[in-house]
Amino acid sequence: MKRQIREWIENLAKAVLERSRLTMILATLLAEQRNRAIRHRVEANLLASGEYGDEIQQGPFRGLSYPPNEDWAAARFQKVIGFYEIELQAPIEQLIAEKRPYTDIIIAGAAEGYYTVGLSHHFPQAAIHSFEIQAHRREFLERFAKLNQLNDRVTNYGYCDPQALNQLKIGKRPLVVCDVEGYEEILMDPKAVTWLTRADIILELHDNFVPGIQTLIRSRFGDSHEIERFSENGVPYNQFPLLNKLLMSEILALTASERVCIQNWFIMHTKNAENTTT
Numbered sequence: 001m002k003r004q005i006r007e008w009i010e011n012l013a014k015a016v017l018e019r020s021r022l023t024m025i026l027a028t029l030l031a032e033q034r035n036r037a038i039r040h041r042v043e044a045n046l047l048a049s050g051e052y053g054d055e056i057q058q059g060p061f062r063g064l065s066y067p068p069n070e071d072w073a074a075a076r077f078q079k080v081i082g083f084y085e086i087e088l089q090a091p092i093e094q095l096i097a098e099k100r101p102y103t104d105i106i107i108a109g110a111a112e113g114y115y116t117v118g119l120s121h122h123f124p125q126a127a128i129h130s131f132e133i134q135a136h137r138r139e140f141l142e143r144f145a146k147l148n149q150l151n152d153r154v155t156n157y158g159y160c161d162p163q164a165l166n167q168l169k170i171g172k173r174p175l176v177v178c179d180v181e182g183y184e185e186i187l188m189d190p191k192a193v194t195w196l197t198r199a200d201i202i203l204e205l206h207d208n209f210v211p212g213i214q215t216l217i218r219s220r221f222g223d224s225h226e227i228e229r230f231s232e233n234g235v236p237y238n239q240f241p242l243l244n245k246l247l248m249s250e251i252l253a254l255t256a257s258e259r260v261c262i263q264n265w266f267i268m269h270t271k272n273a274e275n276t277t278t
């Protein structure tokens with residue numbers, strides 16, 4: 001009898017837990033749908049008033065043309081208005097201002113090509129090797145590059161793994177931008193890809209998928225690189241005058257991140273940079 005009561009209580013607890021998990025998942029899905037609906041309405045209004053369009057307005061890639069709004073792309077509003085990954089803008093602008101003589105830029109996890117196209121534009125001397133598994137995102141990237149007359153510069157590969165990186169003919173000064181949802185644990189390994197020791201690396205860290213990834217990366221690159229960490233800080237609303245015209249509920253929907261935790265990046269400057277002028 002006692003055992004039966006214990007089992008009954010355990011089953012009841014499990015059912016309550018399952019139900020609250022289900023409620024949480026449903027609430028998240030509903031909130032995303034609501035944000036999406038608000039985003040569509042506000043974007044349509046701003047498009048109609050001419051205040052939002054197809055040209056990136058701020059940030060390091062200001063002035064580049066973005067494919068039209070009907071072509072779905074992740075975080076389009078953030079990218080076009082110019083606050084997408086705003087924490088990385090100053091360090092990227094610094095690389096651009098210094099005119100770092102990169103021979104190759106490797107983008108792992110390119111999505112629709114924000115970094116691929118933006119960096120191709122600023123580093124005309126570099127060969128661009130862009131990797132993205134999803135075909136529809138590679139097609140978008142192709143259109144985005146073409147719009148900016150950069151399509152001849154970009155090689156648009158699919159899956160990226162250490163073998164694919166080792167097959168590239170990499171020059172003296174590579175830059176890597178890596179955002180691969182946890183696969184950085186395999187990809188960012190200088191034992192598997194030795195040229196990484198002489199690359200500058202901008203790495204999005206996925207602590208949620210790979211617990212301990214920051215420590216692991218520091219242990220792999222601590223000797224060969226100066227490592228600086230950048231953390232998500234939120235959107236500085238006052239730097240984006242367009243947002244002043246919107247309701248707070250609309251701003252929150254437009255700036256909502258679908259990330260599951262506070263985002264961290266490492267920017268890693270190699271101590272082994274080779275002189276490309278010799």
Ligand SMILES: C[S@@+](CC[C@H](N)C(=O)[O-])C[C@H]1O[C@@H](n2cnc3c(N)ncnc32)[C@H](O)[C@@H]1O
Nearest residue numbers: 109110111114131132133134158159160179180
């Ligand atoms: C969060 S998105 C990157 C967003 C990008 N930083 C941007 O600016 O838009 C991550 C992308 O990495 C791609 N991806 C994940 N693992 C990959 C791999 N091993 N090779 C190529 N692409 C990969 C996914 O398909 C996804 O599009």
